[in-house]
Amino acid sequence: xANITHVRKARADSIRPYINIAPRLSKNHDPNKTNERxxxxxxxxxxxxxxxxxxxxxxxxxxxxxxxxxxxxVKSLVIVFLGVLMVYQTGVLWFGNIxxxxxxxxxxxxxxxxxxxxxxxxxxxxxxxxxxxxFLVHYNGIFDENYYTEFVMEMFEQLENADFVERHExxxxxxxxxxxxxxxxxxxxxxxxxxxxxxxxxxxxxIDEPIDKIIVSADGMQVFLVTEExxxxxxxxxxxxxxxxxxxxxxxxxxxxxxxxxxxxxWLGGVLQRERPFYGVTVTNPYATPQGxxxxxxxxxxxxxxxxxxxxxxxxxxxEVWIYMDTNAVLRYYYxxxxxxxxxxxxxxxxxxxxxxxxVAVQFLEQDHLLTNRLYLANFQENESERIFxxxxxLDNTTLPIPQGWPTTEPLNYPITITTEHxxxxxxxxxxxxxxxxxxxxxxxxxxxxxFISNLLR
Numbered sequence: 001x002a003n004i005t006h007v008r009k010a011r012a013d014s015i016r017p018y019i020n021i022a023p024r025l026s027k028n029h030d031p032n033k034t035n036e037r038x039x040x041x042x043x044x045x046x047x048x049x050x051x052x053x054x055x056x057x058x059x060x061x062x063x064x065x066x067x068x069x070x071x072x073x074v075k076s077l078v079i080v081f082l083g084v085l086m087v088y089q090t091g092v093l094w095f096g097n098i099x100x101x102x103x104x105x106x107x108x109x110x111x112x113x114x115x116x117x118x119x120x121x122x123x124x125x126x127x128x129x130x131x132x133x134x135f136l137v138h139y140n141g142i143f144d145e146n147y148y149t150e151f152v153m154e155m156f157e158q159l160e161n162a163d164f165v166e167r168h169e170x171x172x173x174x175x176x177x178x179x180x181x182x183x184x185x186x187x188x189x190x191x192x193x194x195x196x197x198x199x200x201x202x203x204x205x206x207i208d209e210p211i212d213k214i215i216v217s218a219d220g221m222q223v224f225l226v227t228e229e230x231x232x233x234x235x236x237x238x239x240x241x242x243x244x245x246x247x248x249x250x251x252x253x254x255x256x257x258x259x260x261x262x263x264x265x266x267w268l269g270g271v272l273q274r275e276r277p278f279y280g281v282t283v284t285n286p287y288a289t290p291q292g293x294x295x296x297x298x299x300x301x302x303x304x305x306x307x308x309x310x311x312x313x314x315x316x317x318x319x320e321v322w323i324y325m326d327t328n329a330v331l332r333y334y335y336x337x338x339x340x341x342x343x344x345x346x347x348x349x350x351x352x353x354x355x356x357x358x359x360v361a362v363q364f365l366e367q368d369h370l371l372t373n374r375l376y377l378a379n380f381q382e383n384e385s386e387r388i389f390x391x392x393x394x395l396d397n398t399t400l401p402i403p404q405g406w407p408t409t410e411p412l413n414y415p416i417t418i419t420t421e422h423x424x425x426x427x428x429x430x431x432x433x434x435x436x437x438x439x440x441x442x443x444x445x446x447x448x449x450x451x452f453i454s455n456l457l458r
Contacts, residue, residue: 116359116366120198121156122149123214124187124376128243131180135272138248139394141374142362147242152184155216156199158236159223164205165233170226180218182243186211187378187392192225197355207232216240249397250275278449279396280441281456283433285337286370296322299333302370306331306341306428333432338412341428350422354380357387357420364418364425365391371416372434373400378414386421390414396437401450 119142126148128136140148189210196203209227216223220238224231251272287302288294296317304310307326316323322333331341358377365371378392378399392414393400402413412431419427435453443449 116362117194117198117355118153119143119362120190120355120358120377121152121195123152123184124378125185126243126248127183127185128247129180129183129218130245133253135251135253136243136245136248137251137272137397139397139399140376141394142376142391143366144374151238151242153199155214155223155236155238156195156201158238159199159234160201160203162223162234162236165222165235168224168231168233170229170231182216182218182240184214184216186213187376188380189228191354194355205232277442277444278398278446280438280443281395281449281453282436282438283456284436285433286372287333287337287339287432300324303331303333303339303341305367337432339428339430339432343424343426345424347422347424347426349385351385352387352420352423354387356423358389360420360423360425361389361418364428365416370434371430373415375416386419386426389418389420391416391418393435395435398446398449400435401446401453403450403454 122140122142122144124140126138126140130136138148189212191210192203192207195211207225207227209229211225211227213226214223215226215231216238218240220240221236223234223236223238225234251274254271254273285292285294287299289298296315299322300313300315303324304313307313307324307329309326312326313324314326316325320335324331324333328345329341329343331339333339358380365375374394375391376394377389379390381388390413392402400415402415410429415431417427417429418425441452443452
């Protein structure tokens, strides 16, 4: 047939991969002139790489064909790029920060949950006994990055290979034992497995009880892991020079009275009188407009990131609570400025661990960009397959006292409560306010600070 040209098979000693060139007909095509129809194979080395076997061809036409194919390939790449860019921009318009979406967090939680547990090793409070009933106090947040947290990590790294000395019976008169030492106090009892995993070490000494405190001697040569019954002594060599006179707030051990600036530390057997006064507090609402109004629509814009598809949110107003929902979740914003988010997505029944659930909770907090206060893990509890984590704020180098009797449908003992189940966030409850120190207002005591906040929020 005149329309088809058969190409003979090349000899074995000259076999090369070929690319097909599609047929192209000229305007005045003559079927009897095969050189007008380019149909054959060209060596992969390109034109001039070797003779074409079986048909005549026009190099000009072939060159045009190859160029046209290259242009078509570039066009395809541009179209694909524009398509991906369109999807990304649509996601940004819908979700704001795509990487901050909680549905992405849910998706990756099972694989990345153990990441982010480093903050567990950092204690809630560091107390330095400088002698003469004088103490220096510093409060840590779980996201703090400073040389105090670096010291704690170094301490645990040395602890992995430190020499174990002996186990002591617990003591109750710390002032004699400390000899001007440094106390790292945790808000909750810590299992040694948690601390070891967070620090990335392996503990060789068996410690069955949770750890309340870690004490470092003033010369950095002794470290004690303190439990309820025993103290485990290790020999180490730590540089404690950073805990000098400029460290933290200055306190004095004193008898409790009604008119001193106190911060209670029960294991010292008394109260600490703060050298400088506590500051007052001001509050801001990040869910309010710049003019200070809290409206149904504006709150919806701020809470959209809690939902996988913000355009599907249905909002309903009311006198005491506004409700936002889609098919997977519901968020309630109460007139008392409490946010209660519940995730109804079905989760699998794979058991989780404290570390995995804690990591998921911390990762979720990192995505809440309207939360600006420093915070620490204040408490936790387990309820069948659920774990509930309670976080408190740090303000003016002390803990934020939550007012008693805050009007809520459930008791509110901490500013933030996160409930996890099988390494998934199922509930997030928080005060929708940020707290700031007001240095123009001074208070005498920690209890005065609590009263001040109560009056402020009425």
